[in-house]
Amino acid sequence: MNNAMPALLAFLLVLSLPAMTVVAAAPDGERVDGSAAALQQELPYETAPVEAENTTNRLPLTGDVRSEHTDYGSGLGLVFASADDELRLDHEQYTLVDDEFDDATTEQQAAMVQQAYERINERADELEQREREAVRAYAAGEQSTNELLQTLLRNHKEAAMLADTLRDLEGHASRVSGYSLPADYSDYKALEYHRTPLRENLEALTDRPTRGSGLGVTVSASQTGYSLGMMDGDQYLVETARFDNRDGTDSERLQHSDAYDYTGELYPWATEDGPHFQDNSPDHYWAETGHDQGRLDFYFNSQTGNVYRETQELTAQSLPVTEETTGSSDGLELSINETPPAENVNSPIEVTVTDQATGEPEQATIIIDGIEIGKTDEDGSLWIVPTIGQSELTARTANGTVNATITS
Incomplete structure (x- = not known):
C-alpha cells in the first residue's frame, strides 16, 4: 500500500475527530502617510508592542495575568491522544479515499475536494477556538500549566497534518478537469499560526522523551491572551498571542502599501532593513x-492594525542590559542583569553568582518562588525567563544562599 497521505485525508480526519473542548502610544520611527498614520494615532497603548531601545519591541499581556514556571515533560495524555489520532488517520485513508475518489465522476471529485477544503478551514477555526478556551481556563485557574502546553502542542501537531493534507488536496484538485481549488497562502498562514519554534522544542521532547528530561517554560496568560517564554541554550524563545487584538471591526481595511509602512511603526528597530511581508486577505497581514x-x-489585523501574534528568537547575550541589581549574603555575591522591556512581558534575565571575597564563579542552584529553575554554568551564570509580576529568587550553593526580589 502507498503510505503517502491522500488528498481527502483532511476531510476524513476532521470528520472523524471531535473538536476538543478544554475545561499606542506609537513607537518613534519614520512618519507614514494616509490610513497607517491615522491608525497608529488611534491605537491605545495596551494594544501596541511595548517600546524598547536597541532591541525589538515586544507584545505585552493585559488584564489579570497568571504566570508560572514549569518543567515540561512528555505527558501521557498527549501521547495517547496523538496515537489515537494517527490510528484514525491510518484506518480512514484507504477505506474511502483510494476506493471512491478515483472511481468518482468529475463532478463528484470536484464536490469531494471542495468539501474537504471547506472542512480544513473549519478545522483551522476550531484550532483557534480550542486555544482560546484552554488559555482562558488556565488564566481562571481551571487548568495546569502542563495541560495548557499540551493543548497548544496538540494544535501544533494537528496544524502540520492539516497543512500536509491541504498540499495533497491541491495535487488532487489539479487532476479534476474544470475545477480550481480556492486555496492560497492565507490558508497555510492560518495553520502556521499554531506552529512556533518554542513548540518545536516541546514536540521534540514529546516525540523523543528522555528519562528525567524536561524543558523549563514560563507560562503567562490572562483572559485576553497568553505568552510562553523559554531559554534554548543561549537562545531566548517567546511567543505571544492577543485574542482581543485578533478580532476585527467594521472599519476600512488598511491597504497593502500602508500596511507595509506600518510594520516600521510597530517594530522600528527590528524592521530597519524592511521585513518579508505577506498580504493574507481579507483579515490579516504577516511580516517576518x-x-x-x-x-x-508577527501577524496583525488588517482593519485595526493590532498585532495579535508575535514570535521571537533572540540571542540572550546580544540583548542590552537595562538594569543591574546586586546583593550579597553568606559570602556570595549575586548579580542580576535585566533586559528590556519589563512591563507584562516575559523578558530574560542573567543571574550570576560569585564568591564575594575572590570574585570566582560559584555553581549555584537557582530557585524562583520555591521552584528549581536550573544551575549556573562554569562562569557562575544562568539565563532564565522569570514569571510576570514579583518573584523571590534564591541562589543556593554548598556554602550558603543569597536572595533577591525580581519584578517584571
Missing part, C-alpha cells in the same frame, strides 16, 4: 524579519 539579535515574525 531577521536582525542582529535574531528573528521576529
Whole structure:
C-alpha cells in the first residue's frame, strides 16, 4: 500500500475527530502617510508592542495575568491522544479515499475536494477556538500549566497534518478537469499560526522523551491572551498571542502599501532593513524579519492594525542590559542583569553568582518562588525567563544562599 497521505485525508480526519473542548502610544520611527498614520494615532497603548531601545519591541499581556514556571515533560495524555489520532488517520485513508475518489465522476471529485477544503478551514477555526478556551481556563485557574502546553502542542501537531493534507488536496484538485481549488497562502498562514519554534522544542521532547528530561517554560496568560517564554541554550524563545487584538471591526481595511509602512511603526528597530511581508486577505497581514539579535515574525489585523501574534528568537547575550541589581549574603555575591522591556512581558534575565571575597564563579542552584529553575554554568551564570509580576529568587550553593526580589 502507498503510505503517502491522500488528498481527502483532511476531510476524513476532521470528520472523524471531535473538536476538543478544554475545561499606542506609537513607537518613534519614520512618519507614514494616509490610513497607517491615522491608525497608529488611534491605537491605545495596551494594544501596541511595548517600546524598547536597541532591541525589538515586544507584545505585552493585559488584564489579570497568571504566570508560572514549569518543567515540561512528555505527558501521557498527549501521547495517547496523538496515537489515537494517527490510528484514525491510518484506518480512514484507504477505506474511502483510494476506493471512491478515483472511481468518482468529475463532478463528484470536484464536490469531494471542495468539501474537504471547506472542512480544513473549519478545522483551522476550531484550532483557534480550542486555544482560546484552554488559555482562558488556565488564566481562571481551571487548568495546569502542563495541560495548557499540551493543548497548544496538540494544535501544533494537528496544524502540520492539516497543512500536509491541504498540499495533497491541491495535487488532487489539479487532476479534476474544470475545477480550481480556492486555496492560497492565507490558508497555510492560518495553520502556521499554531506552529512556533518554542513548540518545536516541546514536540521534540514529546516525540523523543528522555528519562528525567524536561524543558523549563514560563507560562503567562490572562483572559485576553497568553505568552510562553523559554531559554534554548543561549537562545531566548517567546511567543505571544492577543485574542482581543485578533478580532476585527467594521472599519476600512488598511491597504497593502500602508500596511507595509506600518510594520516600521510597530517594530522600528527590528524592521530597519524592511521585513518579508505577506498580504493574507481579507483579515490579516504577516511580516517576518531577521536582525542582529535574531528573528521576529508577527501577524496583525488588517482593519485595526493590532498585532495579535508575535514570535521571537533572540540571542540572550546580544540583548542590552537595562538594569543591574546586586546583593550579597553568606559570602556570595549575586548579580542580576535585566533586559528590556519589563512591563507584562516575559523578558530574560542573567543571574550570576560569585564568591564575594575572590570574585570566582560559584555553581549555584537557582530557585524562583520555591521552584528549581536550573544551575549556573562554569562562569557562575544562568539565563532564565522569570514569571510576570514579583518573584523571590534564591541562589543556593554548598556554602550558603543569597536572595533577591525580581519584578517584571
